[in-house]
Amino acid sequence: MSIEHDFLVGVSKSFGLFYLLALSAAVLVYAYWPSNKKRFDSAARSILRDEDKPWP
Amino acid sequence: MLLGVVGRDDPIGIHGALIFAAGILTIFLIGKDYYAPEPSDERFASYYDDPTKAGIVLAMIWVVFGLAVGDWVAWQLVNPNLTFGGGWSSFGRIRPVHTTAVIFGFGGNGLIATSLYVLQRTSRARLPDQLSPWFVLLGYNLFCVLAVTGYPMGITQSKEYAETEWYADIWLVVVWVVYFLIYLRTLARRKEPHIYVANWYFMAFILVVAMLHIVNNLAVPVSIGHAKSYTLFSGVQDAMIQWWYGHNAVAFFLTAGFLGMMYYFLPVRAGRPIFSYRMSIISFWGITFLYMWAGSHHLHFTALPHWVQTLGMTFSLMLLVPSWASAGNALLTLNGAWAKVRDDATLRFMMVAAVFYGLTTFEGSFMAIRAVNALSHYTDWTVGHVHAGALGWVAMITFGSIYAVVPWVWKRKSMYSAGLVEAHFWLSIAGALVYVFAMWNSGIIQGLMWRTYSEDGTLTYSFVDSLIAMHPYYVARAIGGLLFLIGGCIGAYNIWMTIKLPNPISEATADQPEPKAIGASPQPAE
Numbered sequence: 001m002s003i004e005h006d007f008l009v010g011v012s013k014s015f016g017l018f019y020l021l022a023l024s025a026a027v028l029v030y031a032y033w034p035s036n037k038k039r040f041d042s043a044a045r046s047i048l049r050d051e052d053k054p055w056p
Numbered sequence: 057m058l059l060g061v062v063g064r065d066d067p068i069g070i071h072g073a074l075i076f077a078a079g080i081l082t083i084f085l086i087g088k089d090y091y092a093p094e095p096s097d098e099r100f101a102s103y104y105d106d107p108t109k110a111g112i113v114l115a116m117i118w119v120v121f122g123l124a125v126g127d128w129v130a131w132q133l134v135n136p137n138l139t140f141g142g143g144w145s146s147f148g149r150i151r152p153v154h155t156t157a158v159i160f161g162f163g164g165n166g167l168i169a170t171s172l173y174v175l176q177r178t179s180r181a182r183l184p185d186q187l188s189p190w191f192v193l194l195g196y197n198l199f200c201v202l203a204v205t206g207y208p209m210g211i212t213q214s215k216e217y218a219e220t221e222w223y224a225d226i227w228l229v230v231v232w233v234v235y236f237l238i239y240l241r242t243l244a245r246r247k248e249p250h251i252y253v254a255n256w257y258f259m260a261f262i263l264v265v266a267m268l269h270i271v272n273n274l275a276v277p278v279s280i281g282h283a284k285s286y287t288l289f290s291g292v293q294d295a296m297i298q299w300w301y302g303h304n305a306v307a308f309f310l311t312a313g314f315l316g317m318m319y320y321f322l323p324v325r326a327g328r329p330i331f332s333y334r335m336s337i338i339s340f341w342g343i344t345f346l347y348m349w350a351g352s353h354h355l356h357f358t359a360l361p362h363w364v365q366t367l368g369m370t371f372s373l374m375l376l377v378p379s380w381a382s383a384g385n386a387l388l389t390l391n392g393a394w395a396k397v398r399d400d401a402t403l404r405f406m407m408v409a410a411v412f413y414g415l416t417t418f419e420g421s422f423m424a425i426r427a428v429n430a431l432s433h434y435t436d437w438t439v440g441h442v443h444a445g446a447l448g449w450v451a452m453i454t455f456g457s458i459y460a461v462v463p464w465v466w467k468r469k470s471m472y473s474a475g476l477v478e479a480h481f482w483l484s485i486a487g488a489l490v491y492v493f494a495m496w497n498s499g500i501i502q503g504l505m506w507r508t509y510s511e512d513g514t515l516t517y518s519f520v521d522s523l524i525a526m527h528p529y530y531v532a533r534a535i536g537g538l539l540f541l542i543g544g545c546i547g548a549y550n551i552w553m554t555i556k557l558p559n560p561i562s563e564a565t566a567d568q569p570e571p572k573a574i575g576a577s578p579q580p581a582e
Contacts, residue, residue, distance in 0.1 A: 009363065020345065027341040031334040040337075043250040044329035047178060047320060052464075053102060055180040055247035 067209045068223070068283040071202055078198050086187075095186060103176040105465045107189035111169025112458055112465075113555075114197055116548040118161030119451070123541040126154040130534035134527070144208035152207045152219045158446065159217065159310070161200045166454040167313045168193055168235070171258040173461055174320045175239060178255055179246035188238050195231035199224055211283045215298050217305050218272050222285040225273040229266070236262045253336045257316030260344050264308040272301035292359045299354040307347035310445065314453050315343075315382055321457040322386055322406045326396060331388035335381050342378025346371050353424035356433060365426065372424030376417060383414030401474070401481040405456030408485060412448025416441065431503040436526070440495025447488040447540055455480065455547060462554055472553035476546050483543030490536030498529035 030036065129150050132138045139145045172189060176182060183189055202224040206212065212219040220228070239259055243251060275285040289297050323330045330336055352360060352368030387410055390397055397407050419441050423432050432438060459477055463470050471477055505525060508516040 005361070012367075023341070023345060027338055031337045037334075039250060040333040041329075043252055044323070044333040046248060046250070047252060047254075047324055048327065048329060052177075054100060054176070054182045056101075 067206070067211050068221075068281065070209065071206065071211075071223070071283070074202065074205065075198070078194075082194070099186075100182050102182070103173075104183045104186070104189065105173065105176075107183075107193050108169045108173045108461070109465055109555075110190075111165045111172070111193055112462060112551065114193070115162050115165035115169060115454070115458070116544075116551055118157050118165060118200070119544045120541070120548050122154055122157030122162055123537070123544050125150060125157060127534060127537040127541050129154050130530070130537045134530045134534055143210075149208050149210065149212075152212065152216075153204045155217060156200065156203045156207070156219070158451075159305075160203065161197075163310065163313075163450055163454065164196060164200070165193070166458065167258075167261065167309075167317070168196060170317050170321070170454075170457050170461060171261075171313070172238075173465065174252075174254050174258065174316065175242050178248065178252035178320070179242055180248045181242055181245040183238060184241040184245060188234050192231055192235045192238065195227070195234075199228045199231065202227070206283075213273075213275065213285060213287065215272065215287070215301075217302055218269070218298070220273075221283045222273070222275050222277045223283070225269065225275075229270060232262065232266045232269070236266065252320070253330075253333065253340060254316040254320040256337075256340050257312045257319065260340070261308050261313035261316065264304060264312070264344070268301045268304050268308070272297055292355075295355055295358065296352060296360060296364070300348075300351040303351035303354060304347055306445070307343065307350070310450050311347075312343060314450055317457045318382075318386055318406065318410065318453050321453075321460050322403075322410070323389055325400070325403050325406065325456070325460050326390055326393040328389055328393055331385050331391070335385050339378035339381040339385070342381070343375070346375045346378065350375060350424065353429065356426050356429045369424050369426055373421050376421045379417035379421075380414055383410050383417070386410035386413075401477040402456050402459040402471075405452050405459065405481055405484075408481075409449050409452035409456060412444060412452060412488070416445040416449055419444065431507070432499060435499040435502040435506075436495045436529070437499025437503065440492050440499055443495065444488070444492045447484070447491060451540075452484060452488075455484065458547075458551065462551055466555055466557075468554055468557050472550050472557060476550040480543045480547045480550070483539050483546065487536045487538070487540030487543060490539065491533050492536075494529040494532035494536060498526050498533075501525055501529075 031040075128138065129147060132147055132150070139147070139150075143149075172183065199220070203220045206221065206224070207219060211221050213221055218225075236259075239255075239262060243255070274288040276288065277283075277285040287294055319330060319336060349371035350368050352364045353372045354368075356365050356369075358365075387407070390403075390407055393403070397403050422428055423437070423441060432441075459471060462468070502522050502525070505517040505522040506515075510516045
């Protein structure tokens with residue numbers, strides 16, 4: 001393998017760290033964005049509707 | 057189905073014949089309906105549940121078979137003479153039959169069956185065509201049959217949970233891609249704009265299992281007519297790839313897929329929306345991105361670089377957050393429905409599954425710590441941990457979901473016997489607890505005995521001493537497994553009798569997704 005150990009460690013300590021942090025931030029922002037709340041609530045209730053047919 | 061390998065002078069020949077027979081059978085099955093008229097457009101007015109029904113039946117067949125083999129293996133550890141002298145029935149060959157039958161046979165069929173059900177309901181769209189779900193279901197079962205018939209003959213590439221050889225692996229890739237395409241095509245046809253979170257979990261399960269399977273099974277066969285192949289990796293790289301696969305098989309096959317099941321069937325059965333939809337999204341991304349890095353905790357104290365071991369350990373600890381978020385989310389959903397949990401064994405199955413999920417993920421994070429692993433690794437503690445997850449979480453959530461979905465798809469008022477569901481529940485929980493406690497005790501004693509030094513610095517106990525100490529726990533484990541097996545048989549019988557119930561109830565009542573609480577007065581949905 002030509003990929004050096006130091007290179008891998010360097011990438012995981014810099015890029016790897018920030019991409020996971022950025023991802024976590026993005027997920028939290030998406031989940032807690034106030035205007036998304038209505039959509040999520042209706043999605044949570046959507047499986048409880050009394051129907052068993054595809055929508056036309 | 058393609059007849060890839062037919063008639064070789066190797067054990068592969070038997071498999072060639074098997075595939076050939078499956079191919080002929082399929083040609084006849086399709087041929088029978090070949091001249092049937094095009095299905096009318098009316099079919100789009102209902103969901104396509106026949107593959108789900110077949111999947112449930114297959115799952116129950118696999119679970120009885122898999123548990124029976126597992127219990128046989130457990131008794132072999134009590135009394136080695138139970139191999140009856142055959143090479144094919146030795147521990148090393150029968151154990152993968154057990155693991156494959158329960159994980160892939162039972163778990164996989166359960167996942168395919170329920171995911172197709174959930175996919176259609178949450179998308180409010182029918183599956184895109186008639187043939188591909190059958191291809192996936194039957195093709196997948198052909199893979200499972202190839203696997204469990206191969207191991208006793210000695211066909212194995214010796215990778216735990218990925219023992220199947222190259223030709224079966226290639227076949228599974230084809231099947232799996234079609235499965236993913238069904239998912240994407242149905243979602244493309246969806247009428248409900250939002251994709252319900254259960255589908256995210258199911259899709260992560262399908263997509264990541266494909267990735268893992270392909271990478272871990274990169275191998276070069278000896279020849280096209282020979283079952284044996286050699287993996288592309290070697291040494292510690294091979295070990296790391298294998299456990300990257302192995303741990304993510306736990307993560308995405310045994311966790312993400314079954315979480316998808318839980319996020320649909322538990323709220324529907326309880327008649328309450330999930331406690332926090334936001335939390336389910338956060339746990340989803342947490343689980344998908346953290347699990348990927350945890351595999352190296354299987355290789356503590358090996359030739360694997362120290363920092364990679366530490367990386368796996370750290371990510372395993374962080375995993376506790378999304379795991380407990382999911383378990384807590386499930387249990388908090390039941391707040392206000394505890395009366396139903398008391399009365400309805402089906403919902404209780406799902407509740408207990410969530411509790412076991414929480415316990416097992418905590419235990420798993422704990423065992424991934426290097427210092428704890430020093431004691432637990434290579435002992436029965438690991439076996440106990442795995443079975444707390446497999447029996448307590450995976451099997452319980454699947455049984456609960458199957459008991460919920462059987463009356464819905466077969467349009468029955470309820471299961472054939474609520475009492476038998478109840479019996480199955482108590483046998484399962486007793487079996488799982490006996491099993492897990494036996495293995496905890498045995499594992500910790502084993503670990504301690506192996507590391508006890510005398511005053512002059514020699515080992516106090518020989519290996520045989522530890523074996524003798526294990527014996528009573530192995531008996532207890534086999535009894536626990538037997539209880540679980542009896543429960544599984546009762547479940548299979550109950551489901552079969554439900555299918556055979558003569559009086560399908562009228563469409564109007566059967567169509568209500570809100571089930572009648574079994575054995576109790578029906579309670580209105582929220």
